[in-house]
Amino acid sequence: MTAAAELWRHSSPEGTQMYKFMNHVNLKYGLTLNDYPSLYKWSVDNVGDFWGEVWHFAGIKASKDFDEVLPSDAPMFPRPDFFAGARLNFAENLLFPANAEVDENATAVITATEDASHLAETSWADLRDQVRRCSNALRAAGVKENSVVAGFVANHVQALTALLSAATLGAIWTGISPDNGVSAVLDRLVQIRPQVLFSDNATLYNGKSWSGKAKTLEVVAALKPHGLKQVVIVSSLPNMEDGLDEILALGDIEATTYEAFLKQSPANQPLVFVQLPPSHPLYVLYSSGTTGLPKAIVHTAAGTLLQHKKELFLHCSLSPASRMLYYTTTSWMMHHWSVSSLSCGASLVLYSGSPFKPNGYLSLPILISSLKVTHFGTSAAYLTTLEANNIKPITDPSLDLSSLEAIYSTASPLPPSTFSFVYQAFPPTINLASITGGTDIISLFGAPCPLLPVRVGEVQCAGLGMAIAVIDSSSDSDNPVPVSPADAPGDLVCVKPFPCQPLTFFGQDGQEKYRKAYFERFPGIWHHGDFVRIDPATGGLVMLGRSDGVLKPAGVRFGSAEIYNVLARFFSQEVEEAVCVGRRREIDRDEAVCLFVVMKEGHKFEEGLRKKIADTIRRELSARHVPGVIEECGPAGVPKTGNGKKIEVAVKQILSGMQVKTNASVANPEALEWFKGWAAQREMEERLPN
DSSP, X not given: OOOOOEEEOOSOGGGSHHHHHHHHHHHHHTOOOOSHHHHHHHHHHSHHHHHHHHIIIIIOOEEEOOSBSSOTTOOSXXXXXXXXXXXXXXXXXXXXXXXXOOOTTSEEEEEEESOGGGOEEEEHHHHHHHHHHHHHHHHHTTOOTTXXXXXXXXXXXXXXXXXXXXXXXXXXXXEEOTTSOHXXXXXXXXXHOOSEEEEEXXXXXXXEEEEOHHHHHHHHXXXXXXXXXXXEEEOOSTTSOOOHHHHHXXXXXXXXXXXXXXXXXXXXXXXXXXXXXXXXXXXXXXXXXXXXXXOEEEEEHHHHHHHHHIIIIIISOOOTTOEEEEOOOXXXXXXXXXXXXXXXXOEEEEXXXXXXXXXXXXXXXXXXXXHTOSEXXXXXXXXXXXXXXXXXXXXXXXXXXXXXXXXXXXXXXXXXXXXXXXXXXXXXXXXXXXXXXXXXTTEEXXXXXXXXXXETTOBOEEOTXXXXXXXXXXXXXXXXXXXXXXXXXXXXXXXXXXXXXXXXXXXXXXXXXXXXXXXXXXXXXXXXXXXXXEOTTTOOEEEEEESSSOBOGGGOOBOHHHHHHHHHHHOTTTEEEEEEEEEOOTTOSSOEEEEEEEEOTTOOOOXXXXXXXXXXXXXXXXXXXXXXXXXXXXXXXXXXXXXXXXXXXXXXXXXXXXXXOOSSOBSOHHHHHHHHHHHHHHHXXXXXXX
């Protein structure tokens, strides 16, 4: 197979931290590693030595060093105890980064929205003081180690302060974006019983102010029986109600504004970072919820910190001279990833709002230009939108994009044509990196690399220390077989421990849920459902979507169960059952969510019901959850196994034009035949001229 076309190489790789790290390893271990493939091989062949070197080279601030990186021959499950004996604090590593000279008067954070007049800068000294006051106020409110602090907040400095303040105390932080509906919020937060909730009074999106009062009140009322004690309202938009009186009227709930909450901290009370074991819980993120409620994934402090710093410092070359803008919500793992840029001394631009307001397609490029952003992250869907509309910011003489060093794209595979387009639309000196990882690891399997070229359609490389492989999807669970030939597509797996493996799933039976999620398909080997091909010649990864039933329209990852939950709650009288899958064919730029319903006897599927389902999903979950296709199933209904389990993957493969692969016996094969006919009919209709 011919190697994919090369689009970029670093102009001076010898000056990068990745190159310096390679020389450091050579010097310490008497090696002659001379390129990324040899460094990568050493990192996965010597897992303990590698992560120990990253700890010291990238700079982890700890009050006590580790006794050992991990036990020899440690399995992946149960999760090994990385860096046993160490004591550290995640927030301290972000606010006082090691191996980085930071001027306390320099800008640490810029908060930006669609309204340019509300741009706000926060210095390192100011950020540290806000965290001092907020963490002390949380402590006074009874928050301690392992307490849960939640944010129903947009991407702004107050959200960052709350996150860092929770981490300062050893509490667990979980963030949910305010564009989520009440059902989606409660499906997550009721499970983990937050003691404190930070919530925005309103948000600005697409040129319109949206009050958060009603949703917050409903969320607070539902969480009150589950341990919620304190609500802090962030006045994100002036002249919008904060709803404090209504919250207080619920009784037994303390409620105040963010500003008043910070004033509860005595002026002379210092900032104290609780020193904790490396495996101490830091974040809860949520799985796709393919079956049942979204699973609450617990990520560790040191695992998250070390993995992020490896990626940001070595793979992305971040430094105190860098400025990171990642277009994300607080729900997405890329928010947590970008926040860790502070650990490299870099500054952050926290943006909330539409990417296309107030200046159309040039809105974010104008922000990149005016704020001198060096590293810009976004979704593949955003870049394909620019391509579809032929938007080339570099041709606009009013923009100065000379500071831009890198563009990161994730959430869904970046089409090959978009790779080439980005190098026409932005400075050709940028490192365009399609990256891939997941909520499950709160980081990356496929990463940028300053020592390798960028090639059309490929993720540059597997990240250091991540021992990935591609397994034949039809392999038996107890006998995983590598794909043959080596460049064939298959399931992405990881075969050796890595520190950002989750600690557990929150709640009862957490360890068993964890095992089933990642180690049931291939016992002892990490597997979370990515379909991939690796080019043996370049080492580049070509992401082919999901191999399971997870949905990812426009890069927003969620599970079919979230849709089923809404149907069960609001349409139980009309809808008997349903199947919801993603459809992405080779010709499609993005995945489309397709929902097929089986009607109850005496009810008909009509246009009014289709609209009602769409409107309800939009209200209860978000606009991004609304299926692009809502249809009635054929007479055979939903395809199922002999024990009654829906066969989502087979339906997804049929709709996506793939060969059906299922290890299960199909109780009603005529249902699969109906979907084949539906897919063929839809394909024919789409080819007809308008």
